[in-house]
Amino acid sequence: MDESKPNIFADIFDSSKGSDNLLDVMTNLLYGLESDCTYHIKVSRNELLNGCTKSISYKIRKFCDTCDGTGEADKSIPEQCTTCNGNGYIDKVKQNFLGTFTNIKTCDPCRGTGVHIKNPCVICKGSRVLEVLEHQEIFIAPNSTAHTITIDDKGNYIDKDKRGNLIVTVSKKRWPN
Numbered sequence: 636m637d638e639s640k641p642n643i644f645a646d647i648f649d650s651s652k653g654s655d656n657l658l659d660v661m662t663n664l665l666y667g668l669e670s671d672c673t674y675h676i677k678v679s680r681n682e683l684l685n686g687c688t689k690s691i692s693y694k695i696r697k698f699c700d701t702c703d704g705t706g707e708a709d710k711s712i713p714e715q716c717t718t719c720n721g722n723g724y725i726d727k728v729k730q731n732f733l734g735t736f737t738n739i740k741t742c743d744p745c746r747g748t749g750v751h752i753k754n755p756c757v758i759c760k761g762s763r764v765l766e767v768l769e770h771q772e773i774f775i776a777p778n779s780t781a782h783t784i785t786i787d788d789k790g791n792y793i794d795k796d797k798r799g800n801l802i803v804t805v806s807k808k809r810w811p812n
């Protein structure tokens with residue numbers, strides 16, 4: 636198995652039912668999403684000197700538990716969008732006196748997802764992902780200057796149990812110092 640590919644849908648979907656094309660579209664959609672979360676903290680000079688603990692709240696994206704990330708209320712495999720044939724976009728061919736142009740346009744009925752949700756999950760409304768607030772304590776060591784702290788596995792979910800990182804930038808307040 637290719638470990639670098641998010642495989643939530645491979646777990647959910649029975650490959651005998653879904654077409655390869657559909658799986659590709661789902662995977663590509665996940666690839667487009669940011670895995671790391673960033674947060675910026677400003678602290679006083681005294682806090683940098685003496686060290687401190689900051690409690691932060693930030694938003695993360697996770698897969699909807701209610702529908703197992705399928706978007707369908709009954710957790711079934713979404714159907715391929717018939718307007719774009721699962722591609723998520725439509726080629727629009729335009730002709731004018733300069734020649735023929737192909738415009739690529741996001742598919743409206745499926746909003747670029749390539750799938751048609753028949754009976755949307757009430758929790759995520761068929762979007763398959765939810766934004767939730769996450770809390771984290773940030774420890775700033777004594778005698779530090781402006782720096783970046785990376786907290787592993789506290790970012791967005793990119794797979795069922797695989798997460799990106801939380802990246803916190805710490806800088807000094809201009810005032811009071």
Ligand SMILES: [Zn+2]
Nearest residue numbers: 716719742745
């Ligand atoms: Zn479509």
Ligand SMILES: [Zn+2]
Nearest residue numbers: 699702756759
């Ligand atoms: Zn859902």
